[in-house]
Amino acid sequence: MAKENSFIEDVCLLRKHVETIVLESGDAKIAIVPAYQGRTMTSSAQGDGGTSCGWINHQLVADGPNDPQVNLFGGEDRFWVSPEGGQFSVFFDPGAKLDFSSWRTPAVIDREAFDTVAQNDHSVTFKKSGRLKNYSGFEFELEFERTVSLLSRTEAEKLHGIQLDNLDVVFHESQNKLTNLGSQTWNKETGLLGIWILCMNKPAPDATLIVPFKRGPVAKLGAIVTADYFGKLDDSRLRVCEENGMIYMRGDGELRSKIGLSYSRVQPFLGSWDPTRKLLSIVQFNLPESAPNGYTNNLWEIQDDPFAGDVINGYNDGPNESGGKLGGFFELETISPALALSPHESYTHLHRTLRIQGHREQLSTIAQQVFGASLDKIEGVLAN
DSSP, X not given: OOOOOBHHHHHHHHHHHSOOEEEEETTEEEEEXXXXXXXXXXXXXXXXXXXXXXXXXXXXXXXXSOOSSOOOOBOSBEEEEEOOSSTTOSSSOTTOOSSTTTOOOOGGGTTSOOEEEEEOSSEEEEEEEEEEEOTTSOEEEEEEEXXXXXXXXXXXXXXXXXXXXXXXXXXXXXXXXXXXXSSSOOOTTTOOBEEEEEEEEOOOTTOEEEEEBOOOOHHHHOOSOBOOBTBOOOTTTEEEETTTTEEEEEXXXXXXXXXEEOTTTBOSEEEEEETTTTEEEEEEEOOOSOOTTOBOOOOSSOOSOTTBOOSEEEEEOOOOTTSOOSOSXXXXXXXXXXXXXXXXXXXXXXXXXXXXXXXXXXXXXXXHHHHSOOHHHHHHHTTO
């Protein structure tokens, strides 16, 4: 593997081109960019010289936004909005063909800065108001409010029921609030929105996404996973282990592929193991007790049920229909329920990211406790 930037090298690169806010507590550090919708670009569990955990598109940062479709600056906690596809998509103009050539990311979540409205030693809050028009022609008037916070290892231990003594840890979260600023209630007939947070990771040949699911009969809970977004995956790239309720997916950034779990199957966390960087990651979110309006459907087609979408996604980048890559990375993604908000009503989606490095035996114990699989198991399941 070629030499990679340390955390401080990535921060220095960012600061050459955009304002960058660093929150830190000891060796735990996160870097946040207001111009990129207040996204957390990267983190370190090992101080300035440590691994820069998030994926960053260094060339695009240097060049600035120049792509009418999407400007993927990177970021291990970046803000998006769903649905991406279907008759209520906010990524396709009304009447456009639902394919890659017509797909484009709304400027408000791609090229426009969020305003910094509050900041202290451990958190920063951003706001942005705007409008989004969906494929069916309905226009949403809305406001985003996003608070990014650096959390403690004690909070991580309490949340996940693990011990992190003698390990390098960085733990951060985003609270993402969406408010209806319009004069009418959002409804299913004209379309709903969801809050979508994506954790972008550096790929590696042996990196593995780890996605737990609720076990039970298909007749009762439905299919375990949707995995054919961009074509069927073979056993070298995707394994569903029903005996321990776990899905494993390769994160090498070499084949465009995606999985999704429904509300009936999802657990409120997912993660990844990167042996190359010796990095164990856990993403957790606020899964609601009920979702009366379902979840927005992101499939790129006119849908029979536009509110039977995924709650979480795993994505591995690779060549797309145009022959190029979006960048080469993999993502751990969480999505809020479809939001039927009345005027001035809000909903907040909480997304937390835990990065852990250190002794392999300790990391394996944590993987076993959280995911029910040792590191040897995780590494071996796609190699067989």
